[in-house]
Amino acid sequence: xxxxxxxxxxxxxxxxxxxxxxxxxxxxxxxxxxxxxxxxxxxxxxxxxxxxxxxxxxxxxxxxxxxxxxxxxxxxxxxxxxxxxxxxxxxxxxxxxxxxxxxxxxxxxxxxxxxxxxxxxxxxxxxxxxxxxxxxxxxxxxxxxxxxxxxxxxxxxxxxxxxxxxxxxxxxxxxxxxxxxxxxxxxxxxxxxxxxxxxxxxxxxxxxxxxxxxxxxxxxxxxxxxxxxxxxxxx
Amino acid sequence: xxxxxxxxxxxxxxxxxxxxxxxxxxxxxxxxxxxxxxxxxxxxxxxxxxxxxxxxxxxxxxxxxxxxxxxxxxxxxxxxxxxxxxxxxxxxxxxxxxxxxxxxxxxxxxxxxxxxxxxxxxxxxxxxxxxxxxxxxxxxxxxxxxxxxxxxxxxxxxxxxxxxxxxxxxxxxxxxxxxxxxxxxxxxxxxxxxxxxxxxxxxxxxxxxxxxxxxxxxxxxxxxxxxxxxxxxxxxxxxxxxxxxxxxxxxxxxxxxxxxxxxxxxxxxxxxxxxxxxxxxxxxxxxxxxxxxxxxxxxxxxxxxxxxxxxxxxxxxxxxxxxxxxxxxxxxxxxxxxxxxxxxxxxxxxxxxxxxxxxxxxxxxxxxxxxxxxxxxxxxxxxxxxxxxx
Numbered sequence: 009x010x011x012x013x014x015x016x017x018x019x020x021x022x023x024x025x026x027x028x029x030x031x032x033x034x035x036x037x038x039x040x041x042x043x044x045x046x047x048x049x050x051x052x053x054x055x056x057x058x059x060x061x062x063x064x065x066x067x068x069x070x071x072x073x074x075x076x077x078x079x080x081x082x083x084x085x086x087x088x089x090x091x092x093x094x095x096x097x098x099x100x101x102x103x104x105x106x107x108x109x110x111x112x113x114x115x116x117x118x119x120x121x122x123x124x125x126x127x128x129x130x131x132x133x134x135x136x137x138x139x140x141x142x143x144x145x146x147x148x149x150x151x152x153x154x155x156x157x158x159x160x161x162x163x164x165x166x167x168x169x170x171x172x173x174x175x176x177x178x179x180x181x182x183x184x185x186x187x188x189x190x191x192x193x194x195x196x197x198x199x200x201x202x203x204x205x206x207x208x209x210x211x212x213x214x215x216x217x218x219x220x221x222x223x224x225x226x227x228x229x230x231x232x233x234x235x236x237x238x239x240x241x242x243x
Numbered sequence: 244x245x246x247x248x249x250x251x252x253x254x255x256x257x258x259x260x261x262x263x264x265x266x267x268x269x270x271x272x273x274x275x276x277x278x279x280x281x282x283x284x285x286x287x288x289x290x291x292x293x294x295x296x297x298x299x300x301x302x303x304x305x306x307x308x309x310x311x312x313x314x315x316x317x318x319x320x321x322x323x324x325x326x327x328x329x330x331x332x333x334x335x336x337x338x339x340x341x342x343x344x345x346x347x348x349x350x351x352x353x354x355x356x357x358x359x360x361x362x363x364x365x366x367x368x369x370x371x372x373x374x375x376x377x378x379x380x381x382x383x384x385x386x387x388x389x390x391x392x393x394x395x396x397x398x399x400x401x402x403x404x405x406x407x408x409x410x411x412x413x414x415x416x417x418x419x420x421x422x423x424x425x426x427x428x429x430x431x432x433x434x435x436x437x438x439x440x441x442x443x444x445x446x447x448x449x450x451x452x453x454x455x456x457x458x459x460x461x462x463x464x465x466x467x468x469x470x471x472x473x474x475x476x477x478x479x480x481x482x483x484x485x486x487x488x489x490x491x492x493x494x495x496x497x498x499x500x501x502x503x504x505x506x507x508x509x510x511x512x513x514x515x516x517x518x519x520x521x522x523x524x525x526x527x528x529x530x531x532x533x534x535x536x537x538x539x540x541x542x543x544x545x546x547x548x549x550x551x552x553x554x555x556x557x558x559x560x561x562x563x564x565x566x567x568x569x570x571x572x573x574x575x576x577x578x579x580x581x582x583x584x585x586x587x588x589x590x591x592x593x594x595x596x597x598x599x600x601x602x603x604x605x606x607x608x609x610x611x612x613x614x615x616x617x618x619x620x621x622x623x624x625x626x627x628x629x630x631x632x633x
Contacts, residue, residue: 080626122270123269
């Protein structure tokens, strides 16, 4: 994993010695689904280089907040600045641009395309971003320890390996922020540890990470916990 | 929106698109195969009918020639003469392009006496008469030599009334009773029309018996021409050979056109029906493919794929399936055209290069129309929902 420190592009990382800028600024954010208010005036800020956990019970609005943070959904009301870009009012096309340029997503179910090899899954993110570069994708897989398994299909990889391929894919376009939704939810203890160690290493390198989890032990391993309850950030 | 510059990547734009395209199709070989099979059927029918359509005018004209002559040449009404000179008839034939001529025969009619009574005799060119009268039923055989003055053919009813059989000898006496000619009945003709009451001899013999040397009454021709083309030929003959009136026989020429129109309309209807069925089959298959790939589409969108990229991918997959299917469909369609050509026209259908692009365009259009709703479904995928497994 030490290889991560070598040559990994750092666009989305905090610059040491300089005051950290805000990567995420949210103010007065509401999300309503008919009569149900899923997010009820959320205010929060996440600085570059922070490793933050968003926690809360079921129905607290974690998933809704994550969907908005990842530009997969738009708020009903409020302000969401991502790396200086006001995303709350973007149309679908502009949201897609923000997703590929600024956000790396890690999913609980990995979501690798089953008929593409690990390296091709990483190249897919490059393809939508700019152009697929096999060498760069191979290097990214090597950094997460998957070099020898790069040509394998997802079905030939273990859960931990699939999640590491997913992390390599999330990092390949050097996003401003990595958003991980229950990234260890489908992993055994050993792979959970492996993935968390990887996140901590990324954080140590200055990357901005947001982890959505219901697991307090994982939350405790982050820098800061944002607790949601009934769509509001707890004090 | 300001986006930071990224370091240049080394890679070929489009190579990942091609990988995605081929692997997605291979992954769903079964469904892609069903869509391809539908298009193969549609393309084969379209190619076959289009081959027939492009070939049918010639085949139909040849076929319709079986109904007899379709062109008349006789003396100009203004001239007031009986018939035309044999040389004039030869001049008329020179005005007709060889590739349009099926056959022609002059006719010279007169009354003669046979052993048991009078009869109508027609002097003809037997070789030409056989070409313009393929529907005649002949017992015995045709008179095959142009200068044969020893054999004759006789109509069925006349033969019965004169008690003549094939091989019998009949004596023909001219009107002035100055000349007796003995002829062998080589064939008995059954047409169901006036010919059944007539006797047929070579033109040269008829001219001698009727004392009309070098004359014919009129001529009947069978030409490969319909409608305006037949009119144009008549105009050309009338202008080129003075003293004659040439005209298409409307009944047959118009039948040509009407039958052609009906057959072409029927073919278009069959092709349209098959294309609609093909479109529905492809639509159903593509819809199932999109439904199956919803999580994949959601992921692609989450990775930043715009709707345009999703649309391009599905349309390219559809086009790829279509092109492969059309290649097979063209081969099968040409085979089907041969089967239809043999069954309907008793002739091989010529390969027309225009069939290839026309079939491809029609099939692509059908496949892309079929893809409209599935592609709209793909665009409508909400990644936040499908990635959560909803």
